[in-house]
Amino acid sequence: MDPTHLFELVIGMFVAIIALHYAAHRFGLPPSVALLAGGAMLAFLPGLPAIAVDPGLVLVIFLPPLLMDGAWFIALRPLRRHMIGIASLAIGAVFFTCAVLAVVTHLLFPSLPWAACAALGAIVSPPDAISARAVLQRVKLPRRLQILLEGESLLNDASGLVLFRLAVAAGVTGAFSTVDAAGSFLLLAAGGAVVGIVVGTIWVLFVKRLRDEYLMIAATTLLAWTSYLLGEQIHVSGVIATVTTGLIASWHQHTVFSASTRMRGTSFWTVIVFLMEAAVFVLIGLSLRGVVERGGGFGVVTATMGLPILVILIALTLARFGWVFGSDLVIKLCNILGLDRYTPLGIRGVTVISWAGVRGVVTLALALSVPEGFPGRDFILVTSFAVIVGTVLIQGTTLGQVITWARLTEPESEKARFTMSQAEAAMAQAQFATVKGLAYDGEGKLIHPQLLERYQRRAVAIVDYAARTEQYSPMLQAHFVVVLEAVATGRRELIRLHRAGDIDDETLRELERDLDLEELSAISAKS
Incomplete structure (x- = not known):
């Protein structure tokens, strides 16, 4: 595509984003749904070229700043206090869901290698940080549930990425070891945390010496990509590196920024994040055309893959419910045995957490990055896209009603000491x-x-x-x-x-x- 036409297409996409956001506000729809549907309609406009999304480029452009934004504004003390629960969702739930989906997929397609089944499970298991933010911004949750979902969305991509890479490697080499998988995850996570600490510390020392507020804002804007790319370059978790850097920068920004810098920087960053979040959903919609064409058209996809995809979507939802309800049951049993450090969420809170599992850009990018010739690649791609659309349209639009039904209240233990x-x-x-x-x-x-x-x-x-x-x-x-x-x-x-x-x-x-x-x-x- 001619570079000028590409630029025109990007500008047209941003114009469409504004129009779709206005339509969503006008008709009371979640913006993510309007953007996804609008992108899908744009994909089939006559004369519009097919959009080929480069998965690696999409992750590098969109994931770091949106992870940084989540880490920047998350409450640190509740994050530390609920880290066990967050790890249960970000690591335990992802691993468990991946295993369940691998078994279900293998039962549906016995000829499909276990590595391909595990790869599909790894792709669709982690709820997406961007999609989670889009949903959580529209609802009001008690502090504990809010921090659990925000913390999960920051860290679970690392789990999904590690599982995916191991599954693809196993599919290519035919070798897989659970011990090696656990060791690789711990090594990548620890290495990412070290990179994040180093980059965050350097940022604090550097920004303190700057006197120009525009340079400070520019340096902070580049911080997300710096930590992510450095982590990936030395083969550790760029996700963990970015989140760690964001947490350090967030803690120190109150003392290193002036009032003017903070106001201008926040305004600039808010617009950037808004456009990026919206562009992600439009790009997902625009990718529909290529996904359908690879599957042989809507008719072929529906006839040959419709039922298996529905079964996988149900299994995906039930697996998250099973893990979250099971974890809460373990906490209740511990309380009965006298170990009362943690308080159960209760059936209403557990239901809300279980239903908040919207997938998005990471799932799409991982699916598109499955190597050519990998077993079941077309089915993996179509299923991943169907999971994104299904969770956004179903869970994303109904989470507010589920929260209203739950009538959740803030426990006294979670309230701040001062009003x-x-x-x-x-x-x-x-x-x-x-x-x-x-x-x-x-x-x-x-x-x-x-x-x-x-x-x-x-x-x-x-x-x-x-x-x-x-x-x-x-x-x-x-x-x-x-x-x-x-x-x-x-x-x-x-x-x-x-x-x-x-x-x-x-x-x-x-x-x-x-x-x-x-x-x-x-x-x-x-x-």
């Missing part, structure tokens, strides 16, 4: 103490009376509000409604002055920035 109001009160008191210490000169004379009065009044008001939040909340809402109206009036007057030529562009931008910050602060406080 937001209490934290704000503590912060205000600390600020007042600092101002009080600096409001007097060396001779004890008060030199900042207005500043002292302002911070004292603010500290008293916030402490009082924290003690009587329910009583003051309606008044506070009304207060910030007035503030937002005042900001809007100020903005209209500022624009009028600029249009009339009374102020220049620089004045407009400076005062508009102040209004923007005031508006954002009011919106945050009002919500």
Whole structure:
């Protein structure tokens, strides 16, 4: 394809993303479903060339920044506290599901080698980080369930990738060892963690010495690909390396970034992640044409592969349910025996975790990377695509209803010790103490009376509000409604002055920035 036409196609895809997102919002659909369906329709438009997705390139472009984004915003203390549960999902559930699907596939096709059956299991076993984010952003979950699903989505790709590579190697060489598989996984994971620690530490030391905030944002943007590519280059887990780097950078960004850098960087990064997440689902849809053509057309695929694919999709779902319910049962038995360190999720929480198993770009990329001539390659490719579509359309669209049915509540043990109001009160008191210490000169004379009065009044008001939040909340809402109206009036007057030529562009931008910050602060406080 001509490079100019390729660029035009990319721009057309981003235009389609905006249109599809608007349609999803207009009709109340999950954006992932609209993007997937839109990409599939675009794939069969007359005159549009067939889209050949390079699996390695797709993983390198999309996976690192989206893993980094997940690691950047995940809550670290709950992540550490629930690491056993996360490992159970990210490692145990993936290995168990892979084994179940290998057995089911071999029963359906006895002539298919075990290595090919295991390869299919490895491809479809790990729920996708990108798909999980797209679903979790639309629902409200208790903290423990949220951290379990977010942590799983960050780490399970490493399990799937290792299993896939071992299965393909076994299919080519005819040799496979469970001990070697476990050893390889541990080595790759440990090596990836070491790479992530090194890259993250270097980033912290480097960014501290930068004074230009645009250089800081650029260096942070490249961080994801740096850690991933370095890990893959030395043959360890690039996924673990990227996640580890993201966790380190997230921990230190509060101290190495200025307020301006953090606001600008977050805005820039949010747009990048939005476009990448959306592009992933469109690319999956665009890949439908090639998948169907390889299978011989819709009719042939449905007639020859429809029933086996349905059985595999059901087995995939049941395997996750079996593992999650079984794990929760083990915790209950431990409680009965007096080992009560962990609390069972309960049937409602377990059901939500089990149903949140949407597959996506990693499954597609692994399926497309199966070598030519590998046993059952066409069936693996068609089944993988069907699993993606099935989980996105079924589980992705119904997870919200499942959560509503579950009526989950936040356990007291998972709640933060301070509410937001209490934290704000503590912060205000600390600020007042600092101002009080600096409001007097060396001779004890008060030199900042207005500043002292302002911070004292603010500290008293916030402490009082924290003690009587329910009583003051309606008044506070009304207060910030007035503030937002005042900001809007100020903005209209500022624009009028600029249009009339009374102020220049620089004045407009400076005062508009102040209004923007005031508006954002009011919106945050009002919500």
